Amino acid sequence: MKLLCEKNLLQDALSLVGRTVSSRTTLPILECVLFNAVEGEGITLYANDMEMSINTTPIPADIEVSGSVALNARLFTEIIRKMPGDYIEIETDEKLITRCKSGQAKLEISGLPAEEFPVISDEELEGDKATYSVKANTLRDMIKQTIFSVSVDPSKAILTGELFEINDNSLRVVAVDMFRISYRSVDLIDGSKDCNAVIPAKALTELSRAISGDNEEVVSFYFTDKRAFFETKSFTLSVRLLEGDFIRYNQIFNQDFSTMMVINRGALLGSLERSVLVAMENRQISITLEIHDDRLVITSKSEKGQTYDEIPCETDGTDMTIFFNPRYLIEALRAIDEESIVLKFNTSRSPCTIQSLSEESRKDDTLTEYKYLIVPLRGPA
Secondary structure, eight states: OEEEEEHHHHHHHHHHHHTTSOSSOSOGGGGEEEEEEETTTEEEEEEEOSSEEEEEOOBOEEEEEOEEEEEEHHHHHHHHHHOOSSEEEEEEOTTOEEEEEETTEEEEEEOBOGGGSOOOOTGGGOSOOOEEEEEHHHHHHHHHTTGGGSOOOGGGGGGGEEEEEEETTEEEEEEEOSSEEEEEEEEOSBOOOOEEEEEEHHHHHHHHHHSOSOTTOEEEEEEOSSEEEEEOSSEEEEEEOOOSOOOOGGGTOOOOOSEEEEEEHHHHHHHHHHHTTTTTTOTTOOEEEEEOSSEEEEEEEETTEEEEEEEEOEEEEOOEEEEEOHHHHHHHHHTOOOSEEEEEESSTTSOEEEEEGGGTTOSOGGGOSEEEEEOOBOOOO
């Protein structure tokens, strides 16, 4: 293999695939990126940790001799980053010694055979492969606005991922951790066949990081029996799906309520953020919400101190006192863009639902763009 390529393009590609390289493995090949150069096409980089794989679209390069080699990702990335010039010459000999040259700088790295690099099996490629499309920025935002509710409990493996549910030309992304539910919905650009799949949170986090800031970029995705594939103009990400039955979240969202509150999101968020100041590192702090006569009183108390705040709101229903972990409320409110929101309560022991004020007039709740459900804490005896 022998070629000349632009440093910045190669560096960006290595950064893109590098996060998928396995960091905890006894197999040297999983610490590598596969470097594949094809004359007339360009350079393609691959990474695979056996659960998730990614490959770039071909990078332009002047390729004199085609070839492939697996190179230690960390070392190769550092070599390219520290090269002094704008262009890098790369050459691999029959012993897989790869020489990198830029200006007067020359470095060598020993490679592994490309044939040892793991590829996706034919079995994992089997499936219907109905394709769906959505704006890349929209998908990135949906992931960020729900991913915090994914369970970290390995004993509930199915809940360590997010449900991608496609129904009536709508994509719904749902995360559940037994204490809360985060739900987002958006109309698809393309793709109408109903289906669902559960995708590991780690892969979705990497997908959201890899998506560019281009407002016009589109992500196309499809599912096989074993995997999900996400394709953009820059890369293709493949991930092994989680197996099992996801929680029937729609049965948990209960539209019955005894108290409904319309409140300014920013004011509520600010009050909650102040309430946790006395908690310091204590993540188990409880705050008290008292709803009474069109006002919400928020109080918290710990060994470090106590807080009191009062916010005007519009209420409909009975007065109520209810206790929450403020972190759950704060993370949900930070994920919402609207100025005014609706909170619904049934009893002091029942979950609270947060949703859009503009959605209140809709009869079909399945059309809701977002909703969050949070289980309250038990109050003092």
